[in-house]
Amino acid sequence: MERKLVVDRQYKKWVVELKSRIQSAQVKVAVAVNRELLELYWELGREICEKQKLANWGDGLIEQLAKDLSAAFPGVKGFSRPNLFFIRKWYLFYQDVNIPQVGGESEKVQQAVGQIEKVSQVVRQIPWGHNVLIINKCSNVSEALFYVQATMRNNWSRATLTAQIESKLYQRQGKAIDNFNSTLSLPQSDLAKETLKNPYNFDFLMLGKEGRERDLETALTNHIQRFILELGQGFAYMGRQFALKVGGDDFFLDLLFYHTRLRCYVIVELKADVFWPEYVGKLNFYLNVVNAQLKHPEDQRSIGILLCKTPNKVVVEFSLENVSSPLGVAEYQIMSAMPENLKGELPSVEELEQELAAIPVEALMGIKKK
Numbered sequence: 001m002e003r004k005l006v007v008d009r010q011y012k013k014w015v016v017e018l019k020s021r022i023q024s025a026q027v028k029v030a031v032a033v034n035r036e037l038l039e040l041y042w043e044l045g046r047e048i049c050e051k052q053k054l055a056n057w058g059d060g061l062i063e064q065l066a067k068d069l070s071a072a073f074p075g076v077k078g079f080s081r082p083n084l085f086f087i088r089k090w091y092l093f094y095q096d097v098n099i100p101q102v103g104g105e106s107e108k109v110q111q112a113v114g115q116i117e118k119v120s121q122v123v124r125q126i127p128w129g130h131n132v133l134i135i136n137k138c139s140n141v142s143e144a145l146f147y148v149q150a151t152m153r154n155n156w157s158r159a160t161l162t163a164q165i166e167s168k169l170y171q172r173q174g175k176a177i178d179n180f181n182s183t184l185s186l187p188q189s190d191l192a193k194e195t196l197k198n199p200y201n202f203d204f205l206m207l208g209k210e211g212r213e214r215d216l217e218t219a220l221t222n223h224i225q226r227f228i229l230e231l232g233q234g235f236a237y238m239g240r241q242f243a244l245k246v247g248g249d250d251f252f253l254d255l256l257f258y259h260t261r262l263r264c265y266v267i268v269e270l271k272a273d274v275f276w277p278e279y280v281g282k283l284n285f286y287l288n289v290v291n292a293q294l295k296h297p298e299d300q301r302s303i304g305i306l307l308c309k310t311p312n313k314v315v316v317e318f319s320l321e322n323v324s325s326p327l328g329v330a331e332y333q334i335m336s337a338m339p340e341n342l343k344g345e346l347p348s349v350e351e352l353e354q355e356l357a358a359i360p361v362e363a364l365m366g367i368k369k370k
Contacts, residue, residue: 037078038124038131045091048084062088078128086132093135093144094119119145126151129158133165143170154233178328179320180303188300192262192326231268234261244289253286264300265290268307275311275329277319287325301325307332 052061062084069079077083095116122145123131130151138144147170151161180189235257242256255268267290269283283304290302304327316329 034127035124038128041078041087041128042091042120042124044084045087048088049091086135090123090131090135094123094141096141123148127158130156130161133158133161137162137165138170146170178326179323180326180328183324183326184301188262189326192303192328231257234259235266236260238265244286244293246289251286251289253290256290259303262300262303263298265294265302267302267304269304270332271306271308273309275306275308275316275319277315279306279308280319280323280327280329283327284323284325287327303328305330 048062048065051057052059055061063081066079066081066084069084070076073079119141126148131148134144134147138147147161147165150156150164150169154160156164178192180192183189184192236259238256238258239253240255242253244251244253253267254270257266257268258264259266267283267286269279269286271279283306287302287304295302302325304325306327306329308329308331310331311329320327320329
């Protein structure tokens with residue numbers, strides 16, 4: 001007589017574990033397939049370039065090759081004429097690697113080949129669609145590799161990668177004025193510098209030129225997912241107008257974050273006008289209080305970021321001199337006018353708010369529900 005299955009808690013737990021293992025295996029297979037595919041594309045790009053250079057087959061090589069490979073492998077999009085052009089372009093793009101070379105001619109050639117091979121191994125770690133996007137939008141290998149590595153580190157989708165390139169993240173990364181070299185030890189200072197950008201791009205807010213600090217703060221917290229994406233990887237949102245009590249008096253931080261990579265609290269202060277030296281004193285005070293009241297013994301020193309309009313570099317540098325707390329000052333930009341032909345293409349503030357309202361707060365902060 002057949003025994004009926006009893007779907008108890010132990011069985012359900014086993015099924016959950018199986019699902020997790022299957023999903024993990026699927027991811028590993030997908031990653032392996034992507035690497036194999038891109039290894040094929042890299043070799044194909046190399047051979048196309050060599051044949052066009054050495055063989056007497058004329059300029060119609062790619063068109064004829066696309067016909068022959070598509071006929072042999074029907075339904076495989078990777079061998080279309082446009083994709084073969086991208087494969088060739090992808091291979092050629094990374095041949096222009098600039099590295100210091102020493103020694104004789106033979107040694108220089110070996111160094112260049114070795115460097116290009118290392119680059120090829122890196123770019124094969126991300127999907128083909130991401131690679132095509134990067135070589136079409138980046139002007140040089142250094143910029144392209146920055147976005148390749150950022151994609152690997154942050155698991156960016158193609159849409160997110162597009163947004164980061166169009167916001168010129170490469171040009172803005174690490175450009176803020178700070179005192180991290182004198183206030184933080186290595187490698188903390190380097191990580192903190194990488195975290196800061198200048199300017200920060202808040203185009204998604206559409207506040208206009210007259211937006212005040214509280215309006216800016218409200219808009220940023222209403223669009224916290226986009227704001228955290230602009231800040232960069234590692235920022236966990238702790239609160240707005242975060243209350244501190246010192247000697248019986250109340251003080252309120254504009255925005256407080258905890259950075260998971262830097263292992264420290266990050267205070268973001270927002271100013272709707274240009275930089276003034278007294279802002280540094282106020283932010284330094286906040287940092288001292290956070291270090292005394294919130295910082296765990298294993299945390300690193302808290303960092304302050306001041307965002308304002310068009311800071312005067314010379315004034316900022318004098319203001320930060322001899323300040324013991326790690327501070328960075330950067331500009332923020334908000335689009336003041338939108339071209340008429342784009343107004344229908346961008347979501348309204350209401351649409352963005354509806355989209356964000358559907359996302360649980362726990363998801364925005366990276367917290368898993370129990």
